[in-house]
Amino acid sequence: MQHLKLENHELNPFLENIKNLNLPFEHVPQQHKVLVYTPQQEKIAVLRYSIYQELIGSDFFQSKEFFNHVILGVRAGLAGLLCYDNGALVDHKVFRAYMVRKKQGKSQINYLKTKGKSRAGSRVRLGETKIFFQEIAERLTQYNTHMRMDHVFLSCATTLIPFLFKDNTVLQQAKSRQAISKIPFHISQPTHENLLKAQHQLTFNQVLIKENQFIDSQQLKKIIAKSDGFSGLDEDW
Known part of the structure; x- marks a missing residue:
């Protein structure tokens, strides 16, 4: 190949x-x-x-006249956002939360139906998990309010997808209009640096x-x- x-x-x-x-x-x-x-x-x-090119029918490629997009990477306890206004990076944000159980190394949301959720440490992790996804949703709402969001490029662990989309109107709307797609390569950790590399690769x-x-x-x-x-x-x- x-x-x-x-x-x-x-x-x-x-x-x-x-x-x-x-x-x-x-x-x-x-x-x-x-x-x-x-x-x-x-x-x-x-x-x-x-992502800055488009195929017209099946005939020819041309550069997009205007294109705004967001790159979003999500892992348990770590998420990153990059917001681009017609090719220019206008905002970025990294979110962190205490979501991973020590020793086991797994997210607390994978244990929602276990007895452990009643313990203090579990309640803290579940609380931070809720805030974690709320902050992502709020940031996306800010972007959507102040600019036209044409597309969202997403890298997210499969187990976190339901929690990411729950109460996230921007992502739900992007999905309904087919304006969201999976980043086609693996991002181990959605740090600012790694998301910048992803943006470079997508161009x-x-x-x-x-x-x-x-x-x-x-x-x-x-x-x-x-x-x-x-x-x-x-x-x-």
């Missing part, structure tokens, strides 16, 4: 080469993806284009291509055109 970077001006030549090779492709706009298949319907490539146009019996090396060269080599982060196919 090859990881390659495409510059913005190379997106349309890439798309044209796919069409010239008569390879079927599928656009997944919510994930900023173009999936490319062989005539036998085997997935051969994934183009993940920059790349990158393509993952694997060679097989249906696509030979010469066709690959046509697909990638004049692309520079690029080693991206691991992501989902």
Whole structure:
């Protein structure tokens, strides 16, 4: 498998080469993806284009005229937010809470139905958990009040999703209008530094291509055109 970077001006030549090779492709706009298949319907490539680009129909790419977005990362006891106004970072916030049981290293919310929740330490953790998610919701509400929020990019532990969305009107509305998507690579801890790296990664146009019996090396060269080599982060196919 090859990881390659495409510059913005190379997106349309890439798309044209796919069409010239008569390879079927599928656009997944919510994930900023173009999936490319062989005539036998085997997935051969994934183009993940920059969040600042958009594909018009199935014809051509162009830069977005205006785009505001939020990057949100959530783990037990730690969350981070980055707010971008048309590409400029205008606000950031890190949230911390005492949510993890010592020794076990697991979040208190995983023990809601156990006897331990009646103990003082458990009550403190549950209380801080509630405040933790409330503060995230309040910050998002502030953003939504003062600016247009076009999209939310989210990295969140699966067990925390119900607690994150509960009473969070902004996220619920973003989900209903399909304006929220999972960050397509792993973020171990949502620190300010790691979220900045995620933002940087989301602005790349990158393509993952694997060679097989249906696509030979010469066709690959046509697909990638004049692309520079690029080693991206691991992501989902």
